[in-house]
Amino acid sequence: MGLGVAAMLALAGCQTADTSEAVIKLDRAQGSEENIASLSSVIAANPQDPEGYNVRGSAYGRAGEFRRAIADFNQAIQLNPRFYQAYANRALVNRNLGNQKEALADYNSALQINGNYDVAYIGRGNLYRQVGQLDSAFNDFNKAISLDTTDPRAYHNRGLIYQARNQHAQAIEDFSKAISLSPSSPEPYNGRGISYLAQNDDDNAFSDFNTAINLNGNLAESWANQALVYERRGEREKAKRSYSQALRLDPKYEPARAGLARVKGPAA
Template sequence: MKLSGAVLFFAGLALAGCQTGPASTDLIRLDRAQGSEQNIASLSAVIAANPQDPEGYNVRGSAYGRAGDFRRALDDFNRAIQLNPRLYQAYANRALVYRNMGKPSEAVNDYNTALQINPNYDVALIGRGNIYRQAGRTNEAFNDFNKAIQQETTDGRAWHNRGLIYQLRGQHAQAIEDFSKAISLSPSSPEPYNGRGVSYVALNDDDNAFADFNHAIELNDKLAESWANQALVYERKGDMARAYKSYSHAVRLDPNYKPAQDGAARTRGNSGT
């Protein structure tokens, strides 16, 4: 089966690229060290010695969140807010837990409260912007990311996510600039490499795209998106055997990842397998 030109190739690749980032750059990543029983026990000892200090609950709540214990995390953030209703960091932390729990409305409410207290808090701007972006409210999302950048945030997610919106708008030169800035701030994160690679493909710069996708795989070889993106460059080059192999690997990593499913189906017949 032959594809009908670069537009179809990029349509698939854009889908792969635009599915990066939302979850992977803003959701809680489980962290065994921060969420360990020993760490939480030491934080609990601090709280026992200073039970009226909201910061202790805020820090332990973050540790519970890293451990995936969202119920206890919420309890701690609620207590921190009860002790200090103007602790904007606790609202933003609780918002992230709500987002992980699939409660975006509650998350936005908390981000709004954090920003009412501190309008320049980059964590809340980026967090709220991500929820807006996933909801298709791209102009509001862009404004949040833009404001965080204007506040000179050092959080690469602001540039990465604004880059995704530029990409969605077809402004690939601006997207590449933003992804490059995100990479300079977070060089160990594979997501902006995938994002930049997608925009390179849109500009028919397959060599730079391929380098970015390969580097994303080097940083984390467990992301289906990276393998599917690599496969699409192989497919553009007509190397269906390698394309099918990479698509198939992506499907094994994430059986529900549609760009990988579709790519494997497209290349199977021409892969020699």
């Protein structure tokens, strides 16, 4: 079953990249027309206050209106060129738009203004990790953690790098810290479970994958991870069901497709 674990380890290095931090999650409440209209009223009453544009830009980002978000962050920065939060927020939207160079420049600007801004280190670290610059990413996550960040993304994403380096004891420690900071997020349970599997600790891995499913049953990754444990135990029918569920949720999910092909094959 070593091949299955290797596949899941490769999966862990990429699948949780976006869910852990970086693409703006659409939020109907904060990005609603009513909320944006209210923020626009605040801006109309205080057009020289950069904070209003920054907040509305974040709301536009959560609504998926990235161009409008960029325009608001631009205005906030024009009004206050040292508004480091607006630079970091604009960087995040630029990442969503695929503007990686612009995003990096914005994170750098934020950190030049405030070298202790953990959010910018985490964001830049994720940007580095996304393009495969793991050493630079690791350094940024370390810096955020050294600043006593309470943001679980720093630990989760550093854990993914430890995992990619086969340093699973350290990865488990980081995923556990991320879980303590955000116990309702399924991603660090999946990450920790993968490292438990690499240590042949199938029982703890299975517990983590089941917890991830209970927290959010709509992630293909969690079902494929659960299926892998069933497969390792020789419970082929249960593995088939879980792999199939993963594919129902994401028909293009390669680890589930490959896993289902294995358990549908001739019994060993």
